[in-house]
Amino acid sequence: MPPSNTDLAGVSAISAPQSALPADAYKIAHYTIVPRRHYGRILATVLILAVLAALIRAFAVGDIEWRYVGLFLTAPAIMTGLANTILLAICAMLLGVVLGVLFAVMRLSKNPVLSTVAKLYVWLFRGAPALLQLLIWFNLALIFPRIAFPGLFDLRTVDVMTPFVAGLLGLGIQQGAYTSEVVRAGLLSVDRGQYEAAQAIGMTRLRMLRRIVMPQAMRVIVPPVGNEFIGMVKLTSLASVIQYSEMLHAAQTIYYANSRVLELLIVASIWYLVIVSVLSFGQSFVERYFGRGVAAVRHSL
Amino acid sequence: MNSPSTSPIVRAIDVCKRFGNFDALKQVNLEVDAGEVVCIIGPSGSGKSTLLRCINQLEQIDGGAIWVNAELIGYRREGTKLYHLTDAEIARQRQCVGMVFQRFNLFPHFTALANVTEGPVQVLGEPLKQAQARGRALLAQVGLADKENAYPSELSGGQQQRVAIARGLAMRPEIMLFDEPTSALDPELVGDVLSVMKDLATSGMTMVVVTHELGFAREVADRIVFMDQGEIIEAGLARDLLSSPRQKRTQDFISAVRA
Numbered sequence: 001m002p003p004s005n006t007d008l009a010g011v012s013a014i015s016a017p018q019s020a021l022p023a024d025a026y027k028i029a030h031y032t033i034v035p036r037r038h039y040g041r042i043l044a045t046v047l048i049l050a051v052l053a054a055l056i057r058a059f060a061v062g063d064i065e066w067r068y069v070g071l072f073l074t075a076p077a078i079m080t081g082l083a084n085t086i087l088l089a090i091c092a093m094l095l096g097v098v099l100g101v102l103f104a105v106m107r108l109s110k111n112p113v114l115s116t117v118a119k120l121y122v123w124l125f126r127g128a129p130a131l132l133q134l135l136i137w138f139n140l141a142l143i144f145p146r147i148a149f150p151g152l153f154d155l156r157t158v159d160v161m162t163p164f165v166a167g168l169l170g171l172g173i174q175q176g177a178y179t180s181e182v183v184r185a186g187l188l189s190v191d192r193g194q195y196e197a198a199q200a201i202g203m204t205r206l207r208m209l210r211r212i213v214m215p216q217a218m219r220v221i222v223p224p225v226g227n228e229f230i231g232m233v234k235l236t237s238l239a240s241v242i243q244y245s246e247m248l249h250a251a252q253t254i255y256y257a258n259s260r261v262l263e264l265l266i267v268a269s270i271w272y273l274v275i276v277s278v279l280s281f282g283q284s285f286v287e288r289y290f291g292r293g294v295a296a297v298r299h300s301l
Numbered sequence: 302m303n304s305p306s307t308s309p310i311v312r313a314i315d316v317c318k319r320f321g322n323f324d325a326l327k328q329v330n331l332e333v334d335a336g337e338v339v340c341i342i343g344p345s346g347s348g349k350s351t352l353l354r355c356i357n358q359l360e361q362i363d364g365g366a367i368w369v370n371a372e373l374i375g376y377r378r379e380g381t382k383l384y385h386l387t388d389a390e391i392a393r394q395r396q397c398v399g400m401v402f403q404r405f406n407l408f409p410h411f412t413a414l415a416n417v418t419e420g421p422v423q424v425l426g427e428p429l430k431q432a433q434a435r436g437r438a439l440l441a442q443v444g445l446a447d448k449e450n451a452y453p454s455e456l457s458g459g460q461q462q463r464v465a466i467a468r469g470l471a472m473r474p475e476i477m478l479f480d481e482p483t484s485a486l487d488p489e490l491v492g493d494v495l496s497v498m499k500d501l502a503t504s505g506m507t508m509v510v511v512t513h514e515l516g517f518a519r520e521v522a523d524r525i526v527f528m529d530q531g532e533i534i535e536a537g538l539a540r541d542l543l544s545s546p547r548q549k550r551t552q553d554f555i556s557a558v559r560a
Contacts, residue, residue, distance in 0.1 A: 196359055197406035197465075201420035201472055202396035205388050211423055215410050293409045293452035 068263035072254060073270065081250030082271050088167050088246060089233045089275075095172030096232070097225065100179025107184055118180065125177035131238050134170035137161060138242040163244035171235055175228065182224045186217030218290040226283035230276050247271055308371050309334050310476045310507045311356055317364030318351055318531075325351040327531040328365065333476070338508045340518035340539070343528035344554060349511040350403075352528070353478050356509070357398050358391055370397055370475050396424060399469030399477040403484050405461040407453040413440060413464045414449035420472045432471070439467040443497045459490030463497055470501075477501065479510040515558055519543050527551045 072078055107118035125133070141157035148154035190213050198208040240249035251264040311333040318326040326348045333339050341349040354360045356367060358375055367374050374394050376383040386394070407416050417436035421427040427435075440449055443463035453461050462482055469477055479498065483491040495517050502508055502521045512518060518525055522539040527546070535548045546552045 191406070193402060193404050193406035194408065197400075197402065197408070199359065199392070200357060200395060200398070200400035200402075201468065202392050202424040203420075204392045207423060211419065212408055216408075219410075290410075293411070293454055 064266070065260065065263055068258075068260045069266050069270075072260075072264060072267050075254070077250045077254060078247065078267060078271070081245060081247035081268075082275075084164075084244065085233065085236050085246040085271075086275065088164065088171070088236045088239060088244065089229070091168050092171035092175060092236070093229050093232050095168060096175025096179045096228070099173065099176025100181075100183050103176060103180035104183035104187060107180065108187060122177045122180055125174045126181075128174070130171060130174050130235055131241065133174050134166060134238055134242055137170045138163065138166040140166075163239060163242050166242055167236065167239035167244045167246075171232065171239070175232060178228060179225060182221055182228070183217070186219075186221035187213065189220045190216045215290065219287075219294065222283065222287050222290055226279065226286070229283075230279055233275050233279065234272060309368075310337075310370060311509070312368040313352070313356070313365065314367070315365035316352070316355060316362050316367060318348070318355060318360060319363050324531050326355070326362075329528075329531070329533055331526065331533065331536075333507060333509055335475075335507055336505045337523045338502045338510065338521055339524050339526060340522035341509065341511045341526045341528060342513070342515065342518060342554070342558075343534075346530075347528040348531040349528050350480050351531075353400075353480050353509060353511055357395060357400050357478055359400075369394065392424075396472055397475045399472055399474035401462065401465050401469055401477065401479045401482050403481040405453070405458070405465045405485070407461050407465055407468070409453050412450050412452055413445065413456065416453070416464055417467045417471045420468065425472070436467070436471060439470055440464070442470075442500075443467045444493065457490060458486045459493045462486065462494045466494075466497055466501070476507040476509065479508065479512070481511050481513065483512070483514060513558065515543060515555065527554065529554070 103118040103121050106114040107122075109115050109118075138161060140161050144157050146154060147157050147160055194212055194216065195208065198212040203211070236244075236246050237248040239246050240252065243249070245253075247268050251268040255261045255264040309332040311331065313329060313331040315328045315330060316326050317324070317328060329348070329352055331339075331352070341352065343349050351360060355362050356369065356374075361375065366376075372394065375386055375391065377386055377390075378384075407413075408419065411419060414433060414436050417439055418427075418429070418432040421432040421435070422429055437446065437449060440446055443466055445460060445463055445467070448456060448460060448464075451460075453464070456464065466477075466482075482498070483494050486494065491514070495514065498508070498510070498517070499521050510518075510522070519539055524536060525539045525542045526536040527534050527542065527548070527550075529550050535542060535546060535551045542551070543555060546555055
């Protein structure tokens, strides 16, 4: 609100030496406001649109038979690959989350043996490349020809270690190493006061973890785990190296036969993008659920 | 006020607590009778909050013993041996002790009503409907009948603290412990919380309050305990201790807080 004339008169009477301007000079509330021009934004928009147009043109005139993309998009072999990719991604991620929670809780344990073992696990399986771990599991038969538990079972390793099992173990176990760090961060993010308040109303440790601590830790855990799930979907393509017939493997098998390399790689990309989009969509729902009571964060940013 | 025959709700004998080399409590003795309101005052670091937390086993004591409701806490006595209680047994002992924290510590993912019903439903196994009805009554008692669906982040500090009091009361405790309940509040919100506590005291609830509000202590407390450097320096009837403290340290503290 602009100050009234009488206020101004009073002020200028007291501090006369500074206010050399006439009282009218302060009555500017009725002036037209001219918004700032964002020339930088306009320039950036023009540049980006130009690059996009060039890219679209390049793909349009490039030597791509789009007919083949359409043809193979729903081919049975690709569909099988898609199903196998989803299956391996979900199973490996489940294994990763279970191992992650287990080793995170072990890491926070007061028992030095448990926490050291958890540290070693993270160190070892986060340290070696995923592809290398897949190859080790797949070739396990070379050093352990048989897997046996006296009196229970005795099996040939080559029979047990199918491409799927090797992929599941290789990807799931290395995922657990990453996820355990995320879960640990989540558990540490919950305020000490929450543990105390839960104890003060007579909760046992397990109930406190389930009802009070984990739901709050999930708010911190879900975004990175969603991120890792998406990473896992793409990581399954490594399993093509050990002959698991996931999507990339299916696409490769087809283009070895018909030489439509790029067309089939585009088909695979489209399906990866579809899976990842569905996952991102689902993630936002899960985040909203665990964000109950803290929805205000977004506004304060 | 209290018949001398009733056994005290809290009986702390020679309680010691160390954090590393620091003696937080040095052989502290305290008794709180049923229906009594005891305020603990003293400079920060004097061990008042630690004593409160020991009563609720949020801290394990290093010496002495504490009885709550005539039950030895933290240990099971067999002959001349004391066995540590299990997690579940300690949780059961905490049920009859309500606690209100300086920083409220409401569960942020629950509404005000769910905060109040969590204990009765999860710990006491009360049916949800019944717990909710009682929860609403408790929220009304602390003046928040219209806030049952609000999340803690949508409440002011004073409102959160009143929900926290309702949450403690929902467990039907024998005693309520307050750990500087108004220290984290804006000055204009302190009054609402104190008036809820006053009503609670009038209703006969046994209370131990760690506080810097000498006005509240004078008005509501039956007894005041002054602590400094892990020891109880002086304890007495509220009016006597505040108006004519006998110990030099008590005098200094009271005049410093008043200034």
